[in-house]
Amino acid sequence: MEPTISFFSGFAPKDLLFLGEAAVRTMWISVLSISIGTVLGVIFGWILYEGKWAAALTVAPILDVFRSVPLIIQLVLFYNFAPIIGLNLDPFASGVVILTIYTASLVASVARGGIEAVDAPMRRAARSLGMSYWQDLRYVVLPIGGRAVFPAWVGVALGVMKDSALVSVLGYVELLKASQILITRTQEPFLILSIAGAFYFALSYPISRYAASLERKWAQ
Amino acid sequence: MIEIHDLHKYFGSLHVLKGIDLNVEKGEVLSVIGASGSGKSTLLYCINGLEPVQQGKVVVDGTDVHAKGTDINKLRQQLGMVFQQWNSFPHLTALENVALAPKIVKGKSKAEAREIAAQQLKHVGLGDKLDVYPSALSGGQQQRLAIARALAMEPEYMLFDEATSALDPELVGEVLETMRMLAEEGMTMICVTHEMGFARDVSDRVAFFHQGVMEEIGPPEQIFGNPQSEHTQKFLANVR
Ligand SMILES: Nc1ncnc2c1ncn2[C@@H]1O[C@H](COP(=O)(O)OP(=O)(O)OP(=O)(O)O)[C@@H](O)[C@H]1O
Ligand SMILES: [Mg+2]
Numbered sequence: 264m265e266p267t268i269s270f271f272s273g274f275a276p277k278d279l280l281f282l283g284e285a286a287v288r289t290m291w292i293s294v295l296s297i298s299i300g301t302v303l304g305v306i307f308g309w310i311l312y313e314g315k316w317a318a319a320l321t322v323a324p325i326l327d328v329f330r331s332v333p334l335i336i337q338l339v340l341f342y343n344f345a346p347i348i349g350l351n352l353d354p355f356a357s358g359v360v361i362l363t364i365y366t367a368s369l370v371a372s373v374a375r376g377g378i379e380a381v382d383a384p385m386r387r388a389a390r391s392l393g394m395s396y397w398q399d400l401r402y403v404v405l406p407i408g409g410r411a412v413f414p415a416w417v418g419v420a421l422g423v424m425k426d427s428a429l430v431s432v433l434g435y436v437e438l439l440k441a442s443q444i445l446i447t448r449t450q451e452p453f454l455i456l457s458i459a460g461a462f463y464f465a466l467s468y469p470i471s472r473y474a475a476s477l478e479r480k481w482a483q
Numbered sequence: 484m485i486e487i488h489d490l491h492k493y494f495g496s497l498h499v500l501k502g503i504d505l506n507v508e509k510g511e512v513l514s515v516i517g518a519s520g521s522g523k524s525t526l527l528y529c530i531n532g533l534e535p536v537q538q539g540k541v542v543v544d545g546t547d548v549h550a551k552g553t554d555i556n557k558l559r560q561q562l563g564m565v566f567q568q569w570n571s572f573p574h575l576t577a578l579e580n581v582a583l584a585p586k587i588v589k590g591k592s593k594a595e596a597r598e599i600a601a602q603q604l605k606h607v608g609l610g611d612k613l614d615v616y617p618s619a620l621s622g623g624q625q626q627r628l629a630i631a632r633a634l635a636m637e638p639e640y641m642l643f644d645e646a647t648s649a650l651d652p653e654l655v656g657e658v659l660e661t662m663r664m665l666a667e668e669g670m671t672m673i674c675v676t677h678e679m680g681f682a683r684d685v686s687d688r689v690a691f692f693h694q695g696v697m698e699e700i701g702p703p704e705q706i707f708g709n710p711q712s713e714h715t716q717k718f719l720a721n722v723r
Contacts, residue, residue, distance in 0.1 A: 387533055388570035388629070392584040392636060393560040402587060406574045481574070483616065 274449045279458070285441030286462040292355065292437060293424040293466075296362035300423070301416070303363065304370025309400075311371060312378045322371075329368035335429045337361050342433050358430035362423060369419045376415070377408030410481050417474040421467050438462055484508055484544060485530060485640065485673075491538035492525055499525050501695040502539070507673060509639075512666045514682035514703075515675045517692030518718060523675040526692070527642045530673070531562040544639065560588065563633030567645040569625035571617035571632075577604060578613040581632045589636070596635075603631040607661050623654030627661050634665075641665060643674040679722060683707050691715045 307326060310318050329337065342357040352360065381404045389399040431440035442459040446452045485507040492500035499522045507513050515523050528534035530541050532548045532555045541548040546558055572580050581600035585591045591599065604610055607627040617625055626646055633641060643662065647655045659681050666672055666685050676682055682689050682703060689706040691699045693714040699706065710716045 384566060384568050385570045385572075387528075388564075388566055389572075390533065391531060391559060391562070391564040391566075392632065393556045393588040394584060395556050398587055402583060403572060407572070410574060483618075 271448060271450055274445070274451055274454055278445055278449070281445065282438065282441055282455075282458055282462060285436055285438045286466065288435070289424070289427055289437040289462075290466055292358055292362065292430060292435075293420075293427045295359050296366050296427070297420045297423055299359075300363040300366025301370050301420075303367035305374045307367055307371035308374025308376075308378065311375045326368040326371050329364050330372075334361070334365055334426050335432060337365065338429055338433060354430065354433035354435035357433055358427070358435055362427055362430070365426070366419065366423050369423075370416065373412050373415045373419060374408075377412040378404055379408075380411035381408045413474070413481075414478065417470065421470060424467060425463065485671075486542040487526075487530070487539070488542070489539035490526075490529060490536055490541065492522070492529055492534065493537050499695050500529065500536075503697050505690065505697060505700070507640075507671065509671050510669050511688065512670075512672045512674065512686045514686040514689045515673060515692060516677070516679070516682055516689060516706075516718070517698075520694075521692040522695045523692050524644050527564065527644050527673065527675060530642060531559050531564055556588070560636045561639045562642060563636060563638035563640065564642040565626070565629050565633055565644065565646045567648050569617075569622065569629045569649075571620070571625050571628050573617055576614050576616055577609060577620070577628055580617065580628060581635045584632065585635050599635050600631070603635045604628070606634065607631045608657070621654060622650045623657045626650065626654075626658045630658075630661055630665075640671045640673070643672065643676070645675050645677060648677060677722070679707070679719075691718065693718070 307322055310322050311326075314322065338358065338361050341361050342352070342354065345352055345357065385407070386399055386403065389403040390396075394402065427437060428439035431437060431443070434440070436444070438459050442455050445455045449455065485505075487503050487505040490500050490503040491498070503526065515526065517523055525534060529536050530543070530548065532541075532553075536549050540550075543558060543561060546553055548555070548558060571577075572583065575583065578597060578600050581603055582593075582596040585599050586593060586596040601610075601613060604613055607630050609624060609627055609631065612620065612624065612628075617628065620628065630641075630646075646662065647658050650658065655678070659678060662672070662674065662681070663685050674681070674686070684703075686703055688700055689703050690697055691706060691710075691712065691714070693712075699710060699712040699715045701711075705711070706715065707719065710719060
């Protein structure tokens with residue numbers, strides 16, 4: 264007996280390609296947000312460290328808001344209210360903006376911890392050699408503090424990559440959204456979600472492995 | 484020459500240096516002794532501008548360390564400093580530790596900087612440790628690494644802040660030996676130390692600090708043989 268359904272159809276090889284493309288979009292939005300967010304976060308972390316009470320009154324509460332309000336609420340709010348102030352951003356750009364700020368708010372405390380991990384005598388020794396404040400930051404604090412908090416940063420990066428799934432609520436077709444589309448069509452949630460999960464794993468596993476190997480190298 | 488005029492240093496309301504007057508000539512080795520908290524470390528920090536001062540001044544080869552227009556990073560190249568804690572940069576090999584500042588501060592080429600570094604490491608007896616990371620070095624070796632790192636900037640003066648205090652007793656000797664070698668080579672040195680033997684044998688003069696005041700200064704024979712101040716006598720009676 265011939266299947267009579269035309270609207271629903273089974274999982275086909277081209278669907279794998281569809282998911283693959285979506286995975287690339289997940290990667291793309293994550294790479295952008297994590298890299299820009301990290302640079303901003305390091306700057307915020309430095310401000311938190313150096314700014315003392317002035318930073319505690321200005322930057323810190325703003326970062327706290329982004330850290331504590333659920334990402335999905337930030338995304339929806341930003342996407343719907345940005346046009347009011349004249350910002351017409353597509354779902355992708357809105358996602359990048361919010362994920363970047365979110366990453367920055369998380370990285371800021373990691374970065375501050377990194378700076379604090381380099382104790383004062385070490386920095387005095389660097390300065391006593393004639394290094395400027397910035398040379399000390401660049402050649403002493405960054406590598407030493409950076410290594411100290413690298414595992415925490417990797418945690419943030421992997422978390423943001425998974426959280427990028429939330430951008431799907433804006434209609435951006437990344438991995439999760441693509442899975443939902445296919446599930447609706449094929450009615451095979453178990454299969455599709457397993458494949459999507461495998462894609463997420465394929466994106467993060469190399470990062471964790473690479474991070475682990477770096478940490479091993481630094482440990483000696 | 485290092486000239487210190489009426490130097491006062493406060494930490495908040497704590498008066499830590501109470502009017503220090505002291506000149507150190509080129510080629511001289513001065514040891515600074517005194518009880519914990521008497522302001523010895525603070526004096527060194529004021530000399531190379533790591534701590535600001537509230538009154539008086541420090542002049543190094545004619546340059547006022549704390550004056551507004553002074554390029555402090557340039558001046559510090561003349562003032563090598565070795566701390567109680569060795570502070571080797573843990574992410575760099577011994578050679579890279581020593582080569583870093585010549586490269587980034589003095590703008591030497593990578594090859595030149597490594598050349599200087601290798602030379603200084605040999606100088607302090609670490610010629611066979613060039614590519615070793617600090618974590619694989621003993622405290623004494625790390626402290627000699629710190630000396631080489633300071634020497635690589637070709638300073639005119641070396642400031643030692645209890646360079647041997649944090650070391651296990653059996654490692655003290657090698658560091659003192661290195662300091663003694665520098666003294667014999669004619670390096671101008673100010674050594675804050677608890678090693679009375681070193682102070683007696685190596686220094687041209689010894690200064691005794693007591694509660695932020697330089698109580699007494701003179702040749703080692705005077706300080707150890709015939710101390711003039713009552714506080715000096717008490718201090719020395721206790722350390723012996
Ligand atoms: N950064 C600082 N802030 C506040 N007080 C300080 C600071 N550094 C030093 N002091 C205080 O200044 C006084 C002198 O300290 P300093 O470290 O110069 O003494 P010291 O003679 O080197 O003693 P030690 O033999 O223990 O090294 C001490 O009372 C110390 O507590
Ligand atoms: Mg001290």
